[in-house]
Amino acid sequence: MASPSTPAGSWFRRFHPRPDAEVALVCLPHAGGAAGTYFSLSQRLSEDADVISAQYPGRQDRLREPCLESVRELASGAAPELDQLIAGRPFVLFGHSMGAAIAFELALSRRRDRARAPHALFLSGRGAPGRGIDRGIRLLDDDGLIAEVRRLAGTDSLVLDEPELVRLALPSLRADYAAAETYDPGPGAVVDSDVVALTGDADDNVGIDDAEHWREHTTGAFDLQVFEGGHFFLNDHEPRIAELLGTALRGARGVGAPGGEEDRAGPIRPGR
Template sequence: MSVQTSELVAETPYIWRARRPESTGRLICLPHAGAGALAYADWVPLLPPDIELVAVQLPGRQNRIAEEPFTSVGPLVSTLTHALRPVLDRPYAIFGHSCGAALAFELAKALRARGRRGPDQLFMSAHPAPGFTGVRQLSGLPDDEFRAEMLALGGIDREILDDPFVLDSLLPVLRTDFALWEGHRPAPSDPLDCPLTVLCGDDDPRTPPDSVAGWQAHTNAEFYARFYPGGHFYFLESGAADVVSFLSRKMQTTMGRAA
């Protein structure tokens, strides 16, 4: 019997879920560089009852800290297309932030290529459209500069910032994630058939306003861009409630439910 929970619970190495057996849709969240599934724990109570939250846990973070992170996009995407099968049995949307947005795009394309059920909505947060080259590359910076850039971007938990040892242990995973996606060039492909929504902060140095419009070419369906006050982690600066409410309304409309 399925049990409802108000907390994210690890069900498999890759899937953390806050079960809502009566839900009619799912929001599958892919974390940013260095982060884990618990980055989305605070979103669970903000979602309406008909949307269940699933968060992806990748190797190299939180309860999988001892595992080596992926260093190649192909194996990562292939692994996730298999690992996520248990949660693709009903309408769903994918949300990815920063490096997680790049992963969300590749995952949606891979699911289509394999004939699997694709997302009903794709939410791309804080990531430029493919081909945009106006963002500084960070993965090759010296340690001190890389650390400074990560701290300037934000998004690192206070308890980590207050513990130099833990922070130093996180930086290699961050560098690996940035290297993975900074070195990735998406292969040409047909546009997706699902609506694509871009969200970003209006003062984000990693996603300047002119980097967003190019996403429109990657969908045959509705394209929408929404800017929030703030920087790269806009939803942490002003609180996640407004962002989660917006995602919920978009999902309910796309999936044929009343907003």
């Protein structure tokens, strides 16, 4: 994997830098994940956008920084640098699992601040607010927490087989689960961006109906995409997900043109 161009200590990494691209794709990893989770997706979409991936505190090259235990802290920490990287361009947010909650909170905060809204939100592997998010994983002992991560297969099993690496990873895993399980955006949590919910048909944590309820949290167009697989279905369906993101990114290019929001290349079409 190529080294990211963004220096350590900052919130975002670019693996295939395109700072001159017309649009940006901002990727938010799952609990326990890191920026490199999206290296392959960045490679696929580098011709379409400036792909920017979040690196949360408390892991890898930010290991010495304190972990954050709430989605709001993560979103507010990332927001200032995100504004600089977007630089007034249209952008799309993509988040998986905990990353979906952070993407939604970023969109909510931008709405409150009257900042440019994302052209689209891709919310993957997470049910809508209030849909069975808190399973108490954050309260398990270390062995129980690691067993849950193994079950989901979201972290490289080689890492989990190395006691020293597990020791380093546990604080960020526990903090991430605390953030993911306790997030509550409050009443009236609605964004104006188009929303695409993605879910696996065999995901024990997120039912199709849970993902469908994201429809209630946007005034824009809504689309539900169901894939074969469990919680990390995106590992097996990256080409199709890249295709969906590419379509949204091409549609976003017209947002900054004369006529503004009305120049988008049509709304996202509902469907599965």
